[in-house]
Amino acid sequence: MDITRRRLLILLPAAAVAWKYVQAGTPEAAPNYKMTEHWWSMLIDIPKCIGCGSCVRACAEENDVPEGYYRTWIERYHVADWKIERPDVTSPDGGKQGFPPNEIGGKNFFVPKLCNHCADSPCTQVCPVGATFVSPDGVVLVDKSYCLGCRYCVQACPYGCRFINPKTSTAEKCTLCYHRITKGLTTACCEVCPTGARQLADLKNPKDPIHEFLRTHTVQVLKPHMATGAKVFYNGMDGSVR
Amino acid sequence: MYPNEVELQWSVLIVLYPFITGLVAGAFILASLERVFRVEAVKPTYRLALLTALAFLLVAPLPLQLHLGHPERSLEMYLTPHRSSAMAMFGFVYLWYLMAVLLLEIWLDYRRDIVVKSQTTTGVTRLIYRVLTLGSSNISERSLHIDERLGYFITVIGIPSAFLLHGYVGFIFGSVKANPWWSSPLMPIVFIFSAMVSGIAAVMLLYMVTTRLRRKEIDIRCLDTIAQYLFYVFVIDFSLEMLDLLQRIYEADESFRSLDFMVHTRLWVSQVIIQILLGTVTPILLLGLTQVVSLTGTLRKRIYTLAGCLTVIGIFAMRWNVVIGGQLFSKSFLGYTTYKMAFATREGLLTAIALMLLPFPILWVLVKLLPPWPDAGSVPASGATPAHGTS
Numbered sequence: 001m002d003i004t005r006r007r008l009l010i011l012l013p014a015a016a017v018a019w020k021y022v023q024a025g026t027p028e029a030a031p032n033y034k035m036t037e038h039w040w041s042m043l044i045d046i047p048k049c050i051g052c053g054s055c056v057r058a059c060a061e062e063n064d065v066p067e068g069y070y071r072t073w074i075e076r077y078h079v080a081d082w083k084i085e086r087p088d089v090t091s092p093d094g095g096k097q098g099f100p101p102n103e104i105g106g107k108n109f110f111v112p113k114l115c116n117h118c119a120d121s122p123c124t125q126v127c128p129v130g131a132t133f134v135s136p137d138g139v140v141l142v143d144k145s146y147c148l149g150c151r152y153c154v155q156a157c158p159y160g161c162r163f164i165n166p167k168t169s170t171a172e173k174c175t176l177c178y179h180r181i182t183k184g185l186t187t188a189c190c191e192v193c194p195t196g197a198r199q200l201a202d203l204k205n206p207k208d209p210i211h212e213f214l215r216t217h218t219v220q221v222l223k224p225h226m227a228t229g230a231k232v233f234y235n236g237m238d239g240s241v242r
Numbered sequence: 243m244y245p246n247e248v249e250l251q252w253s254v255l256i257v258l259y260p261f262i263t264g265l266v267a268g269a270f271i272l273a274s275l276e277r278v279f280r281v282e283a284v285k286p287t288y289r290l291a292l293l294t295a296l297a298f299l300l301v302a303p304l305p306l307q308l309h310l311g312h313p314e315r316s317l318e319m320y321l322t323p324h325r326s327s328a329m330a331m332f333g334f335v336y337l338w339y340l341m342a343v344l345l346l347e348i349w350l351d352y353r354r355d356i357v358v359k360s361q362t363t364t365g366v367t368r369l370i371y372r373v374l375t376l377g378s379s380n381i382s383e384r385s386l387h388i389d390e391r392l393g394y395f396i397t398v399i400g401i402p403s404a405f406l407l408h409g410y411v412g413f414i415f416g417s418v419k420a421n422p423w424w425s426s427p428l429m430p431i432v433f434i435f436s437a438m439v440s441g442i443a444a445v446m447l448l449y450m451v452t453t454r455l456r457r458k459e460i461d462i463r464c465l466d467t468i469a470q471y472l473f474y475v476f477v478i479d480f481s482l483e484m485l486d487l488l489q490r491i492y493e494a495d496e497s498f499r500s501l502d503f504m505v506h507t508r509l510w511v512s513q514v515i516i517q518i519l520l521g522t523v524t525p526i527l528l529l530g531l532t533q534v535v536s537l538t539g540t541l542r543k544r545i546y547t548l549a550g551c552l553t554v555i556g557i558f559a560m561r562w563n564v565v566i567g568g569q570l571f572s573k574s575f576l577g578y579t580t581y582k583m584a585f586a587t588r589e590g591l592l593t594a595i596a597l598m599l600l601p602f603p604i605l606w607v608l609v610k611l612l613p614p615w616p617d618a619g620s621v622p623a624s625g626a627t628p629a630h631g632t633s
């Protein structure tokens with residue numbers, strides 16, 4: 001659709017109204033975003049990840065992530081021959097600055113990690129005051145103004161995705177860049193990924209390419225035995241990944 | 243390991259929390275032996291056990307409070323609890339136990355003494371006792387009989403409540419499915435029995451110390467009975483823990499290799515040496531010795547003192563190994579972290595020591611206010627019936 005001057009003048013006031021609601025933390029009330037029409041997830045295409053660390057840097061920049069903590073990170077796996085149960089896994093500074101040269105031999109690959117935005121998330125189950133919750137559009141969020149900082153959610157997350165922000169003393173984690181996706185943007189990590197290894201996906205949108213991808217590829221989630229309803233799907237994931 | 247796991251989340255203060263609640267539950271269960279199961283021999287410790295339970299229960303929330311990132315929001319757990327959270331529901335279990343069981347039972351048991359003292363003392367002391375009567379000054383025979391019946395009823399409810407209190411602490415850990423070191427249906431049961439062990443040992447030691455401080459004679463029959471119960475409960479507790487260990491070793495699931503390495507390295511001293519050898523096997527052998535060999539009273543007292551001290555240390559080590567041990571390994575089972583305890587910080591060693599000592603001055607105040615000694619409990623009162631059985 002071409003944006004003419006006339007059309008822009010019509011769109012701007014509508015966008016201003018929507019922005020007001022997003023700022024107020026009630027994006028559902030915004031005229032152009034309905035929470036119940038989305039069910040957000042992410043697709044990680046492992047063979048495409050080159051471990052450049054752009055996603056980790058972008059996330060830290062976008063979300064003001066404190067030094068030494070990670071809302072997303074990259075792990076490099078080195079699996080020597082048949083030792084599938086004992087891989088060597090490294091993640092120097094969460095992979096923020098990339099990785100040193102590969103070890104020779106065996107199998108080497110990168111696995112980006114982030115909150116799995118579980119539908120049945122153990123972290124929301126254990127929160128004593130309900131400060132962490134699953135939004136109607138499927139994103140696990142933390143209300144910083146309500147969190148006690150008891151750290152039970154950090155203990156309950158099987159994936160090590162949570163930490164306590166030393167500045168706010170509250171639990172913190174990936175929000176799937178909620179402030180962006182509710183405005184029709186993609187997440188910071190997906191935005192900067194040079195190979196398209198990360199793809200934001202809306203499972204409720206029938207036109208989203210995720211549906212075709214899930215139908216035609218062998219896709220897994222992390223630790224399926226935890227039965228958390230994880231919504232970050234991994235394509236091409238090796239059995240050694242945990 | 244996952245990079246966010248480098249930092250340990252729950253410090254020594256969270257070790258104190260199950261340790262202290264365990265002492266509370268164990269002390270109460272010892273007290274209930276006399277009240278419900280009519281074990282007359284332990285009568286000298288009945289009131290002391292109740293006051294010990296109260297002193298420790300009052301301190302129990304403090305380590306949690308100090309640990310919170312936002313302690314000013316802690317009341318939200320009561321005002322807007324998240325019903326699916328084990329931790330949120332613990333707040334209500336705690337309140338139930340404190341208000342409906344322990345305080346009520348102590349008040350009913352001491353009511354006659356409180357009323358008499360509110361009439362016989364003067365000044366501020368009189369005012370304190372008058373407040374403690376809660377406006378009820380009727381100590382007629384019929385009224386005291388109702389107190390006795392109600393007290394018995396509350397103790398009967400109190401036993402499952404004490405089990406619930408500490409079983410629930412075990413559940414808070416045992417229900418974390420992400421952590422294989424904690425996640426076990428046996429956890430609440432092991433916590434209950436270890437609580438009984440630590441509570442009984444603590445009251446036994448306190449009884450010996452306070453009797454000596456009062457320059458009175460220790461009732462050896464009472465001590466023998468307590469030691470006998472301690473021995474029985476300890477054997478059950480140790481068996482349960484060994485069953486859990488055997489199950490883990492034989493099953494050898496995906497976490498086993500990682501946990502096994504941790505026990506053989508980082509937890510070797512605190513678990514194998516202190517908890518199992520010094521804190522469990524030694525006191526069981528010592529207590530077992532007193533059951534099968536005829537020893538002099540003095541020797542038995544010395545053995546009970548040693549066994550009691552080792553038991554309390556062993557149970558503390560058990561709490562340490564559960565709480566700290568459960569955070570030393572990565573949930574990826576690939577890597578470990580370490581716990582470096584700070585000294586003079588909010589969650590440091592100094593705070594932990596202060597919190598561990600705090601119940602003792604509280605107990606001292608409680609003992610001064612409500613003397614638990616059999617020889618001091620019966621306050622003479624004109625027109626009042628003799629104190630009931632527990633005085």
